[in-house]
Amino acid sequence: MIDTSYSSNDLEQKWYAKWLRNDCFRRKISPPKDAYTIVIPPPNVTGILHMGHILNNTIQDVLVRRARQKNQSVFWIPGTDHAGISLQIKVEKELAKQNKTRHDVGREAFLNLAREWREKHGNIILDQLKKLGVSCDWSALKYTLDSDYSRAVLATFVEWYRRGYIYKGLRLVNWCPISMTALSDEEVIMRQQDSSLYYVKYEIVEKPGTFITVATTRPETIMGDVAVAVHPADERYQDFLGLHCWRPIRREAIPIIADEAVLKDFGTGALKITPAHDTVDFEIGQRHGLAAIGVIDKNGKLNQFAGLEFAGMDRFKAREKVGEYLKKNGLLSKKENYVNSVGFSERAGVPVEPMLSEQWFLRYPCVEEAKWAIQKGFIRFRPERWEKTYIYWLDNIKDWCISRQLWWGHRIPVWYRKGKDRSDPQNWHVSVDGPGDPENWDQDEDVLDTWFSSAIWPLATLGWPDKEAMKEMGFDYFYPTADLVTGPDIIFFWVARMIISGLSLLGEGVLSDDEIRRRIPFKNVYFTGIIRDHLGRKMSKSLGNSPDPLDLIEKYGADGVRIGLLSMAPHGQDILFSEDRVAQGKKLCTKLWNSFRFRQQGSMEGDRGSLAAIVERIDSSALETDDMAILGKLLETMDEFEHAMADYEFNRALQILYTFFWNDYCDWYIEISKMRANGTVWVVHDLILRQLLLLFHPFIPFVTEELWQRHGYGEKFLSEELLESSDELRHKLSKIDFGKAAVMEEIEHIRELVAATRALKAQFGLASRRDVKFYFKADSGVKEIIARHRCDIKYLLLTQFFEETSEALELPTTVVTLGSIYMDTAGSLDVIAEKERLRRELMELDRLIEMNQKKLQNENFLRRAPEEVIAGARNLLAENVAKKKELEAVFSKLSTIS
């Protein structure tokens, strides 16, 4: 006999190693089987495993394992992402400890340090994933800086450049003064901030002594002002249009212009125009042919154009100083507290500086097709609502700044002819391999945004664009992938861009629907929720509110963690983490383990090496209603389970399995089988347990594999076993006639009877153990049913005495569908208390009866409600009336006693 519990860690390590050794997760290009592909969202090499990864990868593993069970040819592609800025910052911090910057060591040495770091730490997260049991094909492991992957990234750049989607331009970009690089709009997060609104007076040149006042939150950029703008229809300022005013610092005359973009009712209605440091101003400047004067440098400090007094000063310090300066000179009419939104750098956590800078941009290709793919349902989002977010983004899409002033990443494959004008495309060389005479060229210093490389993840992991590699990886077979599992926070960063890349890069020309279907990178996107702590806060390192997943795995087993997390993950909703749920997951595994201990009580003889063998052993003539009911329930459970899984509702699917396993199988069927441990019963157990292992396996792969092997269910690994659908199983069990005896209903009634009687006993404060006598009164047709189950009933009620009576007894009673039960408390009946109990129950019955009567007297209801609803109401009424009659009979007898 096995132990009452098991060591999850030993068992999990053992099976994972065995699965790998036997290539269980290896892809096989095997048409005509359907392919089922998932690309893992590549975790950052700088990251450590957190609860989000656990949830995300558990879901993928469930999908993938279930696809294998359905005889699909599975390919789950793992990999990691080089994490551009994030890793670069890490290495720079290391250098800073030695008081060095990356420039001190130089590009090559720096890259070597980064590579070393990645060698050392980069694969930790993969090992952690393995602990979780993920069944990726590790032979296909990809890293975004692998040489073939890098070539794919560069090829993408070159191709889009060739087609005119990539261009270099002088634009206002989001500049991070800490990381010293440009950022995309998506990497800027808006935050509310307490700041001040300065009202600054600009003197009119043509009317000395007259002022126009502007309101600004950024006085430190005044030195870059090139105009003051008002709304063309603003009556207050009509007289000033065409005039000039003095820039208050670095005094110079600047024009007063009119532009529609100015809001009349904000501040004073007059706006200072600083094209070099504000997006609106930049556009206004463009419209009016104004110059742009940059007064802030790349490091966030003011430059010489800010004037000697402020040059070299940090921008926030300068804000204060300029404020003081203005006040001193009587140019500050007021300063008020103000809350506004400021764009912050996602990584560095400081406000980004809008800055004029020459960068590479991508004008997104295939934007309309990318919308179409969703609108036509070629790609489906779950939950669907995210489609709106996606479409909205595409509708408002802006060109993507793809160059980064970093070293760690894919270096932009553009070379400039030495000594020539870099801004002239005539002097450019753009190719994957570079020019043949490299000595005459300088390569662009910048690298590409990490997300640029992530955008081709589903393509490049399958070998694209190398024809040979694509063939070897089975591109044509495995692409498009089936499901993508990720968080909605990266719809723009990643999901949308992958869709665009797929659509654009797998060919040119106008896309037909069929062509779109061929090119999309995935057919379904499942968006997980965000995991929060019990207070609803996002889990994060800085808050320290995230449990270490490895600790959880240590404590509850990977199986427990997986199932616990899934059970608290409602469809696409945020998840409040609770360790209790994980503990519950572990409990389920232990319970499953123990149900097999029970099975071992019986004879282990008989072939259970296959479903056919087990079915063969079933002697259908020996089956009793209990057996048929549990088998029927199994089929019903499988039906519901399949539906839930098809809808990606994992927690519901689990709940369905859980209820069947725990309540129907363990609490009921196992209990009653103790009364009749014969061969037939054990075969039924074998069948149920086999199916349970298969059904649970995608969720808890380890413990199910262990039990599968221990009980000799087959030659193969459970991980490689197919699972027949409920219909197929129903067909295989066709020799059993579930329909003829309404067996499930019969068992339901018996269960109701037992539960009600137990409750009756408990209500009288009688110890479960105490043997009490019971009588039952039932109609003639029903007596047989009770008689058939008398043995079970007696066992479950822990009584020696359960006999028929033909009339109502003056004893505590409960009325169920099959009849009335009376409990003989052996003279210790508290008549008063019992009458009180009955009175309360009768009141409740009266309420229900009245409700139903009213309903059934309503002509509209009778006319309009569907028949089965009316029939249901009638039944209910009849039942309750009968019940009331029974209880009243007892009640009146009790009355005569007292």
Place this chain on the structure above:
RNA sequence: GGGCGGGUAGCUCAGUUGGUUAGAGCAACUGGUUUACACCCAGUAGGUCGCAGGUUCGAGUCCUGUCCCGCCCACCA
């Protein structure tokens, strides 16, 4: 400012297209070493389904309004 999601038992959540008496787990309480499991079994209690209207024979479910909580987007400087 626009959009989305949520408000159901003390807690975390289920509740298909409106239809029998609104469910589960956890926590609480009561009783149990019943020959798989105390990581267990049996039972009890706990809800005016955020609020107000409306549609309907019938509303947790549909409509309108409203109040909270959370998220995303947005150039009021």
